Amino acid sequence: MKKILSVVLCVAMVMLTLSMTSCSNNANKVTINVFNWGENISDGQDGSMDVIREFEKQTGIKVVYSTYESNEAMYNKIKAGGVSYDVIIPSDYMIGKMIKEDMLYKLDYNNIPNYSLIDDEFKKAENMPFDPTLEYCVPYTWGRVALVYNTKKITEPVDSWDILWNEKYKNQILMFDNARDAFGIAQLKLGYSLNTEDETELKNAAEELKKQRSVKPVYAMDQIMEKMPSENAYIAPYYLGDCLTMCDDNEDLAMVIPKEGTNYFVDAMCIPATSEHKAEAEAFINFMCGTEAATANIEYIAYSSPQKEAAANHKKYLIEEYGKETAELVYPTDLSNTEMFLTLSPEANQLMTDLWISVRSGS
Amino acid sequence: MRKRVATPYMIWMLIFIIVPLVMVVYFAFTSSSGGFTFDNIIKVKEYTGQFLQSFKIGAISTVICLILGYPMAAIISRSREHVQRTLVMLCMIPMWMNFLLRTYSWMTLLENNGIINNILEYFHLPRLQMINTEGAIILGMVYNFLPFMIMPIYSVMAKIDYRLIEAAQDLGCNSFAVVRRVILPLSVPGVISGITMVFVPSASTFIISKLLGGGDMMIGDIIEAQIQGGANNLNLGAAISLVLMVVVLITMAIMNIFGDTESEVSLI
Structure with missing residues (x-):
């Protein structure tokens, strides 16, 4: 028995030393932690470019990649501490919130020469209200919220958010399962600003969402991507790029931007103030802005790219694959009928959460 | 010596339970x-309705689990030894798979x-x-938590001394009276721990209601919404x-009072 034990221990020790030496070989390599949305980077599937491996190969910097499923989940993880991420890609209002709370580094744009490839529209303070001094982020994708619906089941013209309240489609309607996006739709329907902090307006929006409960909507996020193509529901609001992916999976699906207008969002790359490898993180951001990586990413994600050359490539690809109409939906020239989410005050956020819970428990 | 053996467990409990x-x-x-x-505590009052709703769904699931699980446990405990082993195995096998995956498969079955x-x-x-109905949530709970009802009842029932049942029969009990006066009282501790093990997780679950249920949030969903939602x-x-x-x-505690009066077999 003792013999066996000593053999096992010996083997374990040898293994340990071996793994330690292999570690020391990599000691000069820096590792950065990248924290991104799920399904938000080209990963080498179907012959696409494996962006992260390519970055590692070109720079020798190792990347530990992990994903989150909501801005809030990402924020809470960083806020709770104990983790150190070097690159994150939150959305507009969350970037604003993190800037306010001193959670982001100011970027050194000299280390990001490819920033020059970003469209000038994204370097105007009035287009970037969440980062008005343009010091904290580099835009990664942008897009709008659209309606995706099954043309076999819904034959009437779809052009308004009202259809999500239509009794005819009871049990067949999907709805955003997060307060901000769901309230956004009710606010658009009522003609309010998406960033209202007015108590009455928020309460009215909640009333509208309560009324919607009579059509028994299913509240979902990622599951929308599965439920719509498999025809388990007729209509859903979702992000336009993902709607396009769904239309790819089922040719009976179509998408539309409702006439009341919609939410316009920008996801941008930032460096949390807890990062220990800021220069390497900036190298990663720079790489992501390169035309090759940006094109691969945007074709995988199917959102809209703020990188000029990638956007041109993507537009060309969309026209070839889907036609001019779709290309114009993804890259609209006129964004006047859209509004961006801005950071709400903690009080407004708490009120919205409370109202959301009351919407979701009043059957 | 015994103390030293317990130390790692004490440290473990301190770090991962007490802290x-x-x-x-x-x-x-x-x-x-x-x-x-x-x-904060005062504000919890606003969620009374959701607490009651969650407890209602939890209670219904528990009762259904009990109705299904008790006879099953009795059947298992009365079968021959190798049949017993197989049946116990069959109860446990679904639990080798993550419950999330099993709930997703129910979605595929129940979808429109x-x-x-x-x-x-x-x-x-x-x-x-x-x-998207309350029935679907209850189905999901019963399916996921049924083994937690069967197992404790079975383990108590398997230990019931068969001579007690024979004695009851010798003394003139018909089979109904045997169940009512001998088997039932002796299996109460198992029932109690089964109820606890089903009721607690089903009242506080959040993912099953999200995947199978319609719009109503259960109390677990509300805790998640407070922490992970915009309000943070x-x-x-x-x-x-x-x-x-x-x-x-x-x-x-109330349940344990009932349990203790019936028998001294300790709860799981």
């Missing part, structure tokens, strides 16, 4: 700025355009609205959790 509990209590009684406050509805349509029967209110989330824990503890 988190203390943190929940701490967050529940502080405001976001860190000062002591009762506001899912497998069951397609079979119905094939036979020209009307489609059913199954997903850890304090209120902790307060709701604390109240939930206290309510569950009280329920369990």
Whole structure:
């Protein structure tokens, strides 16, 4: 028995030393932690470019990649501490919130020469209200919220958010399962600003969402991507790029931007103030802005790219694959009928959460 | 010696049970700025309706599990030894798979355009609205938690001395009286721990209701919404959790009183 034990221990020790030496070989390599949305980077599937491996190969910097499923989940993880991420890609209002709370580094744009490839529209303070001094982020994708619906089941013209309240489609309607996006739709329907902090307006929006409960909507996020193509529901609001992916999976699906207008969002790359490898993180951001990586990413994600050359490539690809109409939906020239989410005050956020819970428990 | 053996477990419990509990209590009684406050606990009152709804769904699931699980446990405990082993195995096998995956498969079955509805349509029967209903949540709970009801009841029943049953029969009990006066009282501890093991997780679950249920949030969903939602209110989330824990503890204490009067077999 003792013999066996000593053999096992010996083997374990040898293994340990071996793994330690292999570690020391990599000691000069820096590792950065990248924290991104799920399904938000080209990963080498179907012959696409494996962006992260390519970055590692070109720079020798190792990347530990992990994903989150909501801005809030990402924020809470960083806020709770104990983790150190070097690159994150939150959305507009969350970037604003993190800037306010001193959670982001100011970027050194000299280390990001490819920033020059970003469209000038994204370097105007009035287009970037969440980062008005343009010091904290580099835009990664942008897009709008659209309606995706099954043309076999819904034959009437779809052009308004009202259809999500239509009794005819009871049990067949999907709805955003997060307060901000769901309230956004009710606010658009009522003609309010998406960033209202007015108590009455928020309460009215909640009333509208309560009324919607009579059509028994299913509240979902990622599951929308599965439920719509498999025809388990007729209509859903979702992000336009993902709607396009769904239309790819089922040719009976179509998408539309409702006439009341919609939410316009920008996801941008930032460096949390807890990062220990800021220069390497900036190298990663720079790489992501390169035309090759940006094109691969945007074709995988199917959102809209703020990188000029990638956007041109993507537009060309969309026209070839889907036609001019779709290309114009993804890259609209006129964004006047859209509004961006801005950071709400903690009080407004708490009120919205409370109202959301009351919407979701009043059957 | 015995003390030293227990040390690692004590440290483990301290770090992973006691410390988190203390943190929940701490967050529940502080405001976001860190000062002591009762506001969070008072605010929990607003969620009374959701508490009741969750307990109702939890109670229904528990009763169904009991009705299904008790006879099953009795059948297993009365079969021959190798049959017993097989049956216990069959109860446990589904639990080798993550419950999330199993719940997803129920989604595929129950969907509007899912497998069951397609079979119905094939036979020209009307489609059913199954997903997005309270029934679907209860089905999901019963399916997921049934083994937790069967196992404790079975383990108690398997230990019942068969001579007691024979004695009852010799003394003139018919089979109904044997069940009522001998088997039932002796299996109460198993039933009690089965009820606790089903009721507690089903009342506080959040993912099953999200995947199978319609729009209604259960109390677990509300805790998640407070912590992961836009409000990021850890304090209120902790307060709701604390109240939930206290309510569950009280329920369990009441149940234990019933259990103790019947038998001295300890609970799981």
